[in-house]
Amino acid sequence: EVQLLESGGxxxxxxxxxxxxxxxxxxxxxxxAFNWVRHxxxxxxxxxxxxxxxxxxxxxxxxxxxxxxxxxxxxxxxxFLQMSSLRADDTAVYYCVARQGRPPPYWxxxxxxxxxx
Amino acid sequence: DIVMTQSPLxxxxxxxxxxxxxxxxxxxxxxxxxxxxxxxxxxxxGKSPQLLIYMASNRASGVPDRFSGSGSxxxxxxxxxxxxxxxxxxxxxxxxLQTPFSFGPGTKVDVK
Numbered sequence: 001e002v003q004l005l006e007s008g009g010x011x012x013x014x015x016x017x018x019x020x021x022x023x024x025x026x027x028x029x030x031x032x033a034f035n036w037v038r039h040x041x042x043x044x045x046x047x048x049x050x051x052x053x054x055x056x057x058x059x060x061x062x063x064x065x066x067x068x069x070x071x072x073x074x075x076x077x078x079x080f081l082q083m084s085s086l087r088a089d090d091t092a093v094y095y096c097v098a099r100q101g102r103p104p105p106y107w108x109x110x111x112x113x114x115x116x117x
Numbered sequence: 118d119i120v121m122t123q124s125p126l127x128x129x130x131x132x133x134x135x136x137x138x139x140x141x142x143x144x145x146x147x148x149x150x151x152x153x154x155x156x157x158x159x160x161x162x163g164k165s166p167q168l169l170i171y172m173a174s175n176r177a178s179g180v181p182d183r184f185s186g187s188g189s190x191x192x193x194x195x196x197x198x199x200x201x202x203x204x205x206x207x208x209x210x211x212x213x214l215q216t217p218f219s220f221g222p223g224t225k226v227d228v229k
Contacts, residue, residue, distance in 0.1 A: 035218070037166075045158070045166060045209050047218040059216035095165065099213070102152055104171045104178070 002026035002106045004096045009111030012086055020081040020111055022096030029072050030054065032100045034079040036070065038092035039110075046092075051079060064090075086115045119144050119212050123221035129229040130200040138224045140193040140210035146173075147190050154214035157186055157195045160223075161206040169208075170195065202228060 008020040022034065033052035039045050048061045049070040058070050069082040079096065091114050099105035120143040130136045146153045153173035158166040168177040170186035173193055183198040197204060207223040 039160070039166075044207070044223045045160065045211070045220045047211070047220060050216060050218070061217050102150075102172055104168055104175070105156075107165060107168070110165055 002098070004098060004106055004108035006094065006096050006108045006111035009094065009113045011114045011116060013117055014087060014115055016086050016115070017082070017084040018086065018113060020083070020094055020096075020113070022079040022081075022108060024077050024079070024098060027098055027100075027106065028074075029077045029079055030074045032098045034070075034072065035097040035099070035105075036081050037095045037097055038090075039095070040089065040092040043092075049081065083113070086113075088115050091115045118217055119146075119215060119219055121210055121212055121219050121221040123208075123210060123224050126222060126224055128224055128226045130197075130204070130226055131229050132202055133199050136197045136200050136204075136226065138195045138208050138210075138226075140188075140195070140221050142191045142193075142212055145190045146193075146212050146214045148214060153189050153193070154212060155186075155188070155193050156211050156213060158209045158211065159204070159206050160209065164206075166209070200226075 003025045005023045012018050035050045036048050048064050051058050051070045067085045072079045093110040095110045096108040122141045124139045146155050155173045157170040160166045174186045185196050205227050207225050209223050210221040
C-alpha cells in the first residue's frame, strides 16, 4: 500500500522559513515524480513544484520560484519543500503527490502552513 | 505555459439529473504516446482532493461509474449520469502534460 505522509506544517511569521517533508512508503522517491500542490483558503488548487527523474530535475510555479526549493533524500525516501520569504498568501494546506507516468497519482493527507504575525 | 479554463464555474444540480462540466486547455494535451494528460478531481468541503478520472477517460479506483470523462486535444468533459447529494463540492481539471502543471479554476457544484 502506498502512503505519503506530509509533516512540518505550522504557524510561521511573514518573512520566515519552513521546511515540509513528504515521507513515502510503498513507492521509491527516486523512481516517481513528486509534486507539491497547495490549497489556500477560499482559493483553487495550485500546483507549485515537482522533482523528477534520476537527475532530480526540478520545476516551479512562478508564484514560488526563487523562494521555494524542492529536494529529495533517497536514503530516507523523503521529499522536501524548503520555503523561505513566506508571505500571507502562502497560507495553505500543502499536499504531496507522487506519480509515475500514466497510472493514477497518489496523494498525501496534507500539511497546514499558516503565515501570520 | 498551458492555461486551463472550466465552464460553468458554478453548477446548481438536481439529484437524479445528469450534469456536465467542460474543461479547455490552451494547447493540446495529447502526448505522442496517444494519451491525453488530463485529470479530474473533486474536492469536498474540508477534505483532500479526490481523483475521479485520470488520462482524460480512466475512472480511478473506487469512483462510482456515474462519473465519466471524455475528450481529446484541448476539449474535455466530465459527466455525471445521475447526480447524488454526495457529489457536491468543487471539481477541478488539471493538465499534467508539461510543467508548470496547471489546474482549472474549479467548478462549484451544489444542490438546487
